[in-house]
Amino acid sequence: MSLSKSTQRQHLITELQTRGLRLHNAGQDHVSRRGGAGPSDHQAVTIDGTTVMVPIYTQSAWRSPFSVESSEQGHKLIENAIPLADITFADTPRFYDLSTTDGIPYSHIATLHSKDVLATTVLQTCIRYESRRKACKFCSIGQSLQAGRTIARKTPQQLAEVAKAAVELDGVQHMVMTTGTPATSDRGAAILCESADAIRAAVDIPIQAQCEPPADPAWYARMKAAGIDTLGMHLEVVTPALRKELMPGKAEISIEEYMVAFREAVAVFGRGQVSTYILAGLGDSKDAILETCSQLIEIGVYPFVVPFVPITGTPLEDLTPPSSEFMASILAPLGKHLQLAAMRSSDIKAGCGRCGACSTLSEYEH
Structure with missing residues (x-):
């Protein structure tokens, strides 16, 4: 056939x-x-x-x-x-030719992902990454900083300046702001709030913020009020033992705590406007991933499942990526589940799920 x-x-x-x-x-x-x-x-x-x-x-x-x-x-x-x-x-965007008023290349502040998505890591350092014992074994957040391709902390003013130029010069449609986790209980929510507030004052662009669950759920309403449209809180791995092995620092926040955080966030941002990354190919079984996705969809969280890509210079650089057959065995039933739940990537206001370029999941939603 x-x-x-x-x-x-x-x-x-x-x-x-x-x-x-x-x-x-x-x-x-x-x-x-x-x-x-x-x-x-x-x-x-x-x-x-x-x-x-x-x-x-x-x-x-x-x-x-x-x-x-x-x-x-x-x-x-x-x-x-x-x-x-x-x-x-994708052509090099025109805004890459510019520099901020304080002399920093725009491409060091934010970069173009896919064809119309502006992305930035507001804080390019992380308490997890800085500790060998607690670092996520697949993470490379420090590589671009070490190579001089970015700066450690992007100010709200710099982000606003670059976002405005990216929209006006290159037709960027939405923006993703992620952050390394600081040593504060808000886990990055505070700097995402002040960044979003400055960006939305300069240009009308939908924004997704990404961080670990803040200790105080009041931060969800603060992020929403600052102009953040969607929120990403990323599980990456769904099996507890694997989480402790591969991401020991981040695994200190349990899956149960994440599920509570997801419910609290959905109550603020709305069904389908909260998402999570799941990296298939790190050892989670198909059934474990699909069972977790089922729980997430029931809560109202969009589970963005992507194939794990080993990054050079990380402890997992030699890991074999998942096969296309393994990915299809997850994405095909997940796409049907999302369709039945009326939760589609095209309805997400901003962020990785809406872009969809790192996975074929959206292809299976139809």
Whole structure:
């Protein structure tokens, strides 16, 4: 039985996101991300009208069967010498050419993710990352700072200046603000509030904030009042024993505590406007992930399941990414569950779930 075009596209994109892409010189002048927080070591590419983030700097990408062949007519995606599809790259945004009034390149303040999403890590340091004993083994938040591609703390004024330029010059549609976790009980909510307040005073752009659950749930209402539209609080791993092994510091906040926090946040931001990242391929079983997703959907949280991509320079850099078959075994039933629950990525006001470029989950919602 032949596969539908939609299923073929789902499979191809998932294969690219798990196995990576050998670029050689193609796309070198376009948007890519090496190290740091978020979809690191990735390149934004568009295939068959769908823009996705694909690993290019990882060890698996260097061994990938996928490559790009370039000519005057454009770029073609190749698998083992066989042309598969036309491929294009996201152009370097115009706002990257500018610097702040205090002389810092805009690209050190915020970067373009996918084709229309502005992203920033407000605080590029983290109490988890700074401790070898407590650091998440997959995290690379300090790499871009060490390499001089960003600064440790973005001020509200800098963020507002860059966001306004990104909207006006490049048509950015929404913004993601994440943060390393500071040694305060708000766990980053305070600096996200002051940042959002300044940005929304300068430009009308939907914002997602991402942080660990603050100790005081009053911060959810404060974030909403500051102009934050959606909230991400990321589980990453769902099996308690694996959480303690792979993210010992962050695992000090239990899954049960996260579930309480999710309920409190949904009460403020609304159903479908709170989300969580789950990294498939770190050892959680398919059943464990789907069971957790079921609980999250019942609460009103959008479970954004993405394939884990090992990042060079981290303790897990040699871990084999999940197969496309494993991802499909999760994303297909999860997509149906989201559809039945009337909770879709297209209804999210801002953030990773709305962008969807790091996973094919949205393809399975239809």
